[in-house]
Amino acid sequence: MRGDQSWWRGYRSSHRLPDACLISFGLTGSLIVILTVLAILSLAVPEFGDLPHLVQVATQERVVDSIILTMGAGLNAVLILLLFGIPLAYVLARVNFRGKGIVESLVDLPLMLPHTIAGIMVYLLFMERGVLGAPLASAGIFFEDAYAGIVAAMVFVSSPYLINSVREGFENVPLHIENVARTLGASRFQAFTRVVLPLSVRHIYSGAILAWGRAIGEFAAIIMIAYYPMVISTVIYYTFTTHGIRESRSVAFVFLIVCLAVFGLLRFLTRFMGKYDDRI
């Protein structure tokens, strides 16, 4: 009898019994992953079956230029967001003021709006007769069917992703650490740059990746103000309506590969970023 018990204990310690709850959660959640994998396969399988056509589309100047334009405009949008979003995120993280809830709702607004509405708002603001568009046009900066229009639309739709992520990073830095820095002689700005910012690098980086991803994926808001020059989403839509599914599928697949490579690399680099973020 004693022998049987020791066998059972040995079995239990070497074979952990599966957790039924985790298994059911895993199976339920895997449906989402399966859906994405199926979508990728439905795009990729026909393309691998027709490699010469894929190569021909991938090397078209129009497609390459459009990918570079999209990536570059997205990067510019993120840089603008970093410049203006980091101060806003810090204020939201550290200061309680009357009307803060309204500001927070305004920050989150692009998340909730249909993107066509976002596009109309950006267009009305930046068109040549718009509140901001008119003075900027007189200074020689045009947004309608222009690069600046693409960046403006990207900034608008991707701003919540960066601001909220950065804000979370700032909130994770204990106020005590900042207070101590100040009593040691650092001004608020120095405490921010020397202590808060380095301890939030990972959140800033993640927010920037999310915002960039959101920016380069934008379509509806961009075509409202800048159909030309064509970002990749516009090229895919244009190709679909003029050349059909085969052509547009190839363009889409090329951009998918580019995105997977770029964001895969960026995610990989995350592990080297802000290694102190989680240890404060």
Next chain:
Amino acid sequence: MIEFDGVSLRLGEFCLQEVSLHIGRGEYFFIIGPSGAGKTVLLEAIAGLHSPDEGRILLRHDDVRNTPPEERRISLMYQDYSLFPHMTVEENIAFGLKMQQVPPEKAQGRVRGIMERFGITSLAHRLPRTMSGGEQQRVALARALVVEPDVLLLDEPLAALDPLTRDFFILELARICEEYGLTVVHVSHSREEALRLATRVAVIIDGRLVTEGTREEIFSAPPFREVARFVGMENIIDGAVESVADGYVMIRSGDCLLRAPDRGFKEGDQVAACVRAHEIRLSPNPPPAGWEENVLAGRILSMLSDGAMVRMTLKTPFFPVIADVHRSKVIRHGLAEGMEVFLWCPPDAVVAASLMHGDESAS
């Protein structure tokens, strides 16, 4: 050195109310009070991290309303030490000097000097997360002192240490503060720390500075009932002054009369008779001849040994009593739970404490 002149400050739901106090140069000033009383807010207000809504804070006789924290020459150390996790020990200590634009060679000399002084030279290149609580505490203290502040603010600096390390650091703190000639404001829950370090003590409850005085005044003869409770007086018996004579008051609580030294009370005043547990004397036999006051009969309900002392809870006809009795006496008298005993205490061991403003209605 530091003066609070009717300072009121509101932070969300919390409110510091009309605090006035004076802390002299070189004092080791202790602020005690329950959690959420406003001790840390008061400390941060001295550091310039909160501005008063009303009143003034004076540092070296100057109103510092418009002086930012970085210009006050005040160092602050929190319970969690708040070391910069992305900097080595050396960088942490050098941070303040760098911010104050001390020339690098001079700064390096001062950093090395204080690391030697605190015995942390071997930790110079370590990151805070790799160090023990005691090591982090030394680094935080070195970082706070290397900038040569006039005032050192300590927010529960010993709370996260184990008892042995804490004992060691209490002695260290006393020595360092004397050596540097610092004015120290130390906030804590701990009565033990206050008793061992403080020159003066203030008690803050619900955002109000209830009382301040020497540690003897606060701990031996607390002026208010709530303060008596906080400084650990185990027996607090509510009553009213029945008579005043010969420097003593008679306090009536139900049918019981207790005698205590007078503190300027008059007949009818609502007071609390406060007695420390170790002042209660206890025996199965009546007290010696001559003891007539402050004598009760009671029954031992429970006994809890705490090393050399045994804490007893007793039931009397009037109120429960807590008494600390030496183990040898327990053995000598064969004291046991359920036993009927006599208990008494000398009148001078009873503290008559007033009710705080607002407590009258509660009683």
